[in-house]
Amino acid sequence: MLTKASSLFLPMKERIFPSDPDVLMRREIRREANWFAETIRRKLTRLGLCYRYPKNQKDFLEKGVQEIKFFKATGSPDAVYLHINTMLLPRGVRLDDLAEEAVLNDLSVVCERPVRFIRNHTVGAMYLIERNSGVWGIPRLLPYGDVLDQFPESSGKPLLIPLGVGENRKQIFRSLAQFPHALIGGATGAGKTTFMHGWICSLILKNGPDDLRLALVDLKGGTEFTRYKKLPHLLTNEMMVTDLEAGGFVKRADDVVPLLAYMQKEMDGRLARFEKAGGIQNVRVWNYHHRKSKLPRLVLFVDELAVIMLDPTLKKHTKRLLADITARGRAPGVHVVLATQRPEVKVVDGLIKGNIDARFAFRVTDNASSMVILDTTEAARFNDSTPLGRFVYRSGLEKYEVQAPLITDKQISQYVKSVCEGRGEEDVKSVRIPPEEIFEFSVQQLGGNFSRRVLYSALDGQVSVDYLNRLGEDYEGEIIEVGGALYELQAAKGSMPRKLVRIEDGGGNGKITIPQTTNHNQK
Secondary structure, eight states, X not given: OOOHHHHTOOOHHXXXXXXXXXXXXXXXXXXXXXXXXXXXHHHHHHTTOSEEOOGGGGGGSSSSEEOOOEEEEEEOSSEEEEEEOGGGOOTTOOHHHHTOHHHHHHXXXXXXXXXXXXXXXXXXXXXXXXXXXXXTTOOSOOBHHHHHHTOOOOTTOTTEEEEEEOGGGOEEEEEGGGSOOEEEEOOTTSSHHHHHHHHHHHHHHHSOTTTEEEEEEETTTTTTTGGGTTOTTBOOHHHHTSOOTTTTEEOSGGGHHHHHHHHHHHHHHHHHHHHHTTOOOSHHHHHHHOGGGOOOEEEEEEEOHHHHHTSHHHHHHHHHHHHHHHHHOTTTTEEEEEEESOOOTTTSOHHHHTTOOEEEEOOOSSHHHHHHHHSSSGGGGOOTTSOTTEEEEEETTEEEEEEOOBOOHHXXXXXXXXXXXXXXXHHHHTOOOOHHHHHXXXXXXXXXXXXXXXXXXXXXXXXXXXXXXXXXXHHTTOEEEETTEEEEEEOOBTTBOOEEEEOOTTOTTSOXXXXXXXXXXXO
């Protein structure tokens, strides 16, 4: 049960101003928290997650049953958190019992909301109940442009990549150099390849060819990675000094083993150089002391691992090479990203998987597939209503549910073209559609609708939602000329988005604004 301190006493403001919307929201969350606490406590008792005293002891107790207790409840518009009193757990009940998937499924049914179990050293143990299905603070759509706009400074963090947005809409970035390898799995159409495109674009925008070299294995017939063939970051035959005709871009399964053999040879050569130089620990230390002979980090992307691993001849050599590279690749700066739509034991070999700590599980068809990727069944809970690009991330003690960034084909082409032309990151970020063109598009194609989401979708992601939002804020209430006519960008009203509304000559606030593109293009 919740204590009085957490659920019954209202602050002075809430007693004096009971009609304040914020106060009413907090009251509603408190009522829900009490109901959820009572409902979950009763359900856990019925599931046997309690301690029932022997009959001869019942006279000394009120009920003869010791139940799960919650000592505090916190909440937000997105979720309610019930903090479990771990010091007074009923005899014989463990935290692992409360976190079992079958238990969480039962609790979700009785609460009519998704219920999750959270446990870490900072917050203790708690049940999280989503107040609206699919919320938990994670958006259903995350435009890649928004991620690029909020990319943190990567100094000291080589190969920084975006994972997406997690709980409480927190953007998550990690360094591939720290993983140092990754395994991505999920059913067809779940978002794996789009996820990898976001990684590749981030890497080429944030790292020059002297710092990063890519090897791309596209076993879907070359349909996904062909657009990267002209990148200056791609490994070449000249660099590799091999007879591999494809260089760093491979679309034939037979070419995979020679590519892996080159990467193993390069790894061994670097380790030998480190030893000869007096026992240098890793590529980062080497580059610090040998700035005139820097070693670029090598990143291998493989999109569809199953094509190789289901071929008995290729699997034998591939397994041996991948196991060696993933075991020893961190120090010399060789990194591997493997993706498959068939996360099966015969595809994701235990010898390879054991060396890959970072796992990314998108929607899968069964518990067994989820176990292969995560060693848990969490990814199997995703269903057809789960947003495209939703995955479970697990690395070491970290485990999050995350929404991956959505990057469009036009964005990929734009970024690749910009990098190939030698433009820097800021130039790429400043490639925006001028405001006057967006205003004209809104009037002519959308009837004046200036919803940032509608515009983003209609423009196929050529500009970010963040940019469109800033544009709306800057020009809201202003008079804008479009095609010789005057329009006012009116503010949003309730559920209605901003809108460009035509005004008669002499109407409005008497102020005509000519759109200026300079400042926006620099943002």
